[in-house]
Amino acid sequence: MGSVPSTSISSASPPLRIEGLVKRFGGLTAVSDVTLQLNSGECLGLLGPNGAGKSTLIRSIVGRVIPDTGTVSVFGCPADSTGARTSLGWVPQELALYPRLSCRENLGSFSRYHGLSGAALKAAIAWGLDWATLTERSRELVNNLSGGMKRRLNMAAGLVHRPKVALMDEPTVGVDPQSRLRIFEMIEQLRDEGMSIIYTTHYMEEAERLCDRIAIIDHGRIIALGTKEELVHNAFASRSEVVARFGNANEDVAAWVQQRGGRYDNGTAQFTIEHATEIAGLLDAAARERYELADVSLRKPNLESVFLHLTGRELRD
Amino acid sequence: MISSIVRTALIGLRRDRGALALSFVLPIVFFSIFAVIFGGRRDTTPKVTVLVVDEDHSAASRRLLKALQSEGSLTIKTSPSPKNNVPQSDYTASTAEAAVKGGVAPVALVIPHGFGDNPISLDPTANRPTIQLLQDPSDMVAPQIVYGLLQKVAMTSMPDVMAEQGSKAMDAFAGGFTPEQRKRIQDGLDQLRQLENEGGTAPSQGVGGSNANGALLAVTTRNVVGENKKNPMVSFYAAAIGVMFLLFTASGASGSLLDEAESGTLDRVLSTRVTMTALLAGKLAFCTLLAFSQLVLMFLWAWLVFKLDFFAHIPGFVIMGVSTAFAVGAFGMLLASVCRTRAQLGALSTLVILIMSSVGGSMFPRFLMPEAMQKAGLLTINAWAIDGFTKVFWRDEPISHLWPQVLVLVVVGAVLFAVARRLARRWEYA
Numbered sequence: 161m162g163s164v165p166s167t168s169i170s171s172a173s174p175p176l177r178i179e180g181l182v183k184r185f186g187g188l189t190a191v192s193d194v195t196l197q198l199n200s201g202e203c204l205g206l207l208g209p210n211g212a213g214k215s216t217l218i219r220s221i222v223g224r225v226i227p228d229t230g231t232v233s234v235f236g237c238p239a240d241s242t243g244a245r246t247s248l249g250w251v252p253q254e255l256a257l258y259p260r261l262s263c264r265e266n267l268g269s270f271s272r273y274h275g276l277s278g279a280a281l282k283a284a285i286a287w288g289l290d291w292a293t294l295t296e297r298s299r300e301l302v303n304n305l306s307g308g309m310k311r312r313l314n315m316a317a318g319l320v321h322r323p324k325v326a327l328m329d330e331p332t333v334g335v336d337p338q339s340r341l342r343i344f345e346m347i348e349q350l351r352d353e354g355m356s357i358i359y360t361t362h363y364m365e366e367a368e369r370l371c372d373r374i375a376i377i378d379h380g381r382i383i384a385l386g387t388k389e390e391l392v393h394n395a396f397a398s399r400s401e402v403v404a405r406f407g408n409a410n411e412d413v414a415a416w417v418q419q420r421g422g423r424y425d426n427g428t429a430q431f432t433i434e435h436a437t438e439i440a441g442l443l444d445a446a447a448r449e450r451y452e453l454a455d456v457s458l459r460k461p462n463l464e465s466v467f468l469h470l471t472g473r474e475l476r477d
Numbered sequence: 478m479i480s481s482i483v484r485t486a487l488i489g490l491r492r493d494r495g496a497l498a499l500s501f502v503l504p505i506v507f508f509s510i511f512a513v514i515f516g517g518r519r520d521t522t523p524k525v526t527v528l529v530v531d532e533d534h535s536a537a538s539r540r541l542l543k544a545l546q547s548e549g550s551l552t553i554k555t556s557p558s559p560k561n562n563v564p565q566s567d568y569t570a571s572t573a574e575a576a577v578k579g580g581v582a583p584v585a586l587v588i589p590h591g592f593g594d595n596p597i598s599l600d601p602t603a604n605r606p607t608i609q610l611l612q613d614p615s616d617m618v619a620p621q622i623v624y625g626l627l628q629k630v631a632m633t634s635m636p637d638v639m640a641e642q643g644s645k646a647m648d649a650f651a652g653g654f655t656p657e658q659r660k661r662i663q664d665g666l667d668q669l670r671q672l673e674n675e676g677g678t679a680p681s682q683g684v685g686g687s688n689a690n691g692a693l694l695a696v697t698t699r700n701v702v703g704e705n706k707k708n709p710m711v712s713f714y715a716a717a718i719g720v721m722f723l724l725f726t727a728s729g730a731s732g733s734l735l736d737e738a739e740s741g742t743l744d745r746v747l748s749t750r751v752t753m754t755a756l757l758a759g760k761l762a763f764c765t766l767l768a769f770s771q772l773v774l775m776f777l778w779a780w781l782v783f784k785l786d787f788f789a790h791i792p793g794f795v796i797m798g799v800s801t802a803f804a805v806g807a808f809g810m811l812l813a814s815v816c817r818t819r820a821q822l823g824a825l826s827t828l829v830i831l832i833m834s835s836v837g838g839s840m841f842p843r844f845l846m847p848e849a850m851q852k853a854g855l856l857t858i859n860a861w862a863i864d865g866f867t868k869v870f871w872r873d874e875p876i877s878h879l880w881p882q883v884l885v886l887v888v889v890g891a892v893l894f895a896v897a898r899r900l901a902r903r904w905e906y907a
Binding site for chain 2: 185219222223224225226242245246248250252253254255256257258259270273274275317318
């Protein structure tokens with residue numbers, strides 16, 4: 161095998177285009193009529209709760225799941241073509257590594273599987289180790305690495321052949337805050353180098369920090385797509401959120417909150433208001449009913465609010 | 478507290494069906510196999526095939542041959558099996574020797590010219606024709622059985638000769654009979670001969686009790702295979718034990734597929750330019766290489782410690798070693814692709830490999846088994862591999878004679894791999 165061919169892919173076509181993709185497992189529709197385009201150099205977030213269909217969508221792109229209907233093209237090529245496979249780099253959610261091989265040997269194996277050899281192979285391994293900050297641990301067996309190091313090596317193994325499109329499936333699952341920050345820096349480096357990225361997460365903060373656009377996915381369906389500002393604006397326009405926590409939470413309080421157009425969950429109510437002055441009216445009404453308010457805050461809506469607004473559920477349910 | 482631990486362990490065992498099967502089914506299966514082989518329903522007792530060359534064509538030699546044919550524990554062949562329904566000419570001393578060398582039968586008997594003139598004698602020093610017993614010493618049992626039965630049938634098939642020889646000995650050692658005694662003895666012998674000519678001698682059944690000390694017939698025994706071998710059974714056991722452990726090694730090595738499927742590594746590999754066929758072929762190549770290395774080590778050890786003549790048989794060893802390793806590797810791939818978990822693989826491979834090894838001759842030679850079991854052994858990789866290695870190291874046969882074993886092993890390997898590839902589709906896509 162020689163170096164990676166850059167055959168048949170068209171730079172005029174978008175890095176990734178998904179059209180009308182449907183995948184069912186028995187009676188369960190995991191992905192429902194998804195149409196999505198990843199633009200060049202863009203980081204597109206797939207934000208949704210566990211079981212929303214994010215991983216199935218990613219696995220459909222890399223050819224590990226055969227969709228019932230719909231197409232996936234990479235730079236205009238079918239996803240199962242050699243050109244597409246070479247252009248794609250997949251970082252799976254699982255630690256898909258050879259545990260008894262060292263960091264260097266793992267990266268070497270996956271580079272060869274992508275067709276690299278000779279100088280290109282050596283360069284790829286060196287890049288992978290450097291990018292994952294594992295150069296000094298290059299001869300360490302995977303079994304002996306910390307959780308954060310394994311995560312970083314898992315990412316490097318997926319991208320060691322320097323693809324044009326990266327598909328990252330919740331790469332920060334189970335890592336400590338410090339390692340998470342390091343992973344963010346690694347992804348930002350790729351963005352700065354112009355790589356096109358799809359990043360799945362159920363952490364709102366990650367999507368907000370890393371992604372240019374965000375697709376909110378629920379029950380296999382894309383229910384909103386845009387920049388963070390667009391998503392918030394489309395859901396709330398210029399309205400703000402009032403979050404009120406009640407000291408004497410009970411069914412009467414819940415009914416009262418719903419009567420006034422708010423959402424109530426576990427002693428906390430959320431209302432949307434157009435003007436800050438509307439808070440006074442809420443406080444007066446609560447006082448008339450003799451409901452005890454522990455605290456009240458005003459905030460701008462975020463992606464969590466958007467998800468709640470669109471689905472009626474918390475993002476992390 | 479103890480009951481809680483027992484309860485937890487029982488639940489775990491119930492959920493692990495592989496371990497459950499191993500615990501209860503395996504001992505029963507093995508008991509049954511060993512019971513059939515050694516416990517012995519009488520109708521399944523192995524028969525010893527004996528090639529008989531009658532150079533004498535006398536009444537005595539024909540009677541001896543007929544008596545041998547009447548023995549239930551012997552299968553007597555005087556000529557090779559017909560080819561294309563064309564009967565073959567009778568064995569000669571040289572063709573019978575070649576047949577024993579080639580493994581057609583473990584024993585051949587050559588009844589020489591002049592046997593009928595003086596077939597048996599009670600005098601061990603007497604000059605009499607000697608029957609040649611040509612044997613393959615890799616079968617330690619058959620020549621002993623044939624020797625014993627030969628002495629027995631000599632006694633039962635030629636009672637008149639026995640009586641005549643007895644009276645002669647009496648006459649010589651007791652100072653001579655009177656004329657009257659001689660006449661009575663002669664009348665008795667005539668009656669006995671007449672009875673025999675009328676078919677009055679009942680064929681004997683079962684295994685006789687004669688032994689070498691009885692030596693009514695003069696028999697010389699000669700090894701026609703492995704005359705120069707320093708340690709005759711080493712090559713057999715190197716192959717027999719080697720193949721069994723090769724099967725275990727291959728199933729363990731191919732189990733990495735299951736580990737990789739479970740960890741998600743298999744998915745990642747298949748998302749690259751590696752196809753499932755290439756992946757399985759790579760694993761098969763690895764298993765084959767591993768198995769062949771094991772065989773090399775095993776035979777080198779046999780050469781070093783047990784004086785096996787390894788270096789004189791390198792070409793045959795390589796051909797048999799590679800084809801055996803290929804078949805064994807493909808077998809491992811099939812097991813891995815059938816199973817869902819490592820636990821299942823462990824249970825299934827132990828079950829199948831031990832059965833194959835016991836029936837296929839890895840645990841004890843197939844010639845000790847009942848005929849039906851010997852035929853069943855041909856369904857195993859073990860039997861073909863052991864036969865091939867025996868041809869190379871024991872019979873010193875040329876490489877061209879290995880084609881049946883090589884063909885079977887390669888075809889079996891290819892078929893097992895094809896089935897494994899078909900079953901592996903479940904890993905390919907969801």
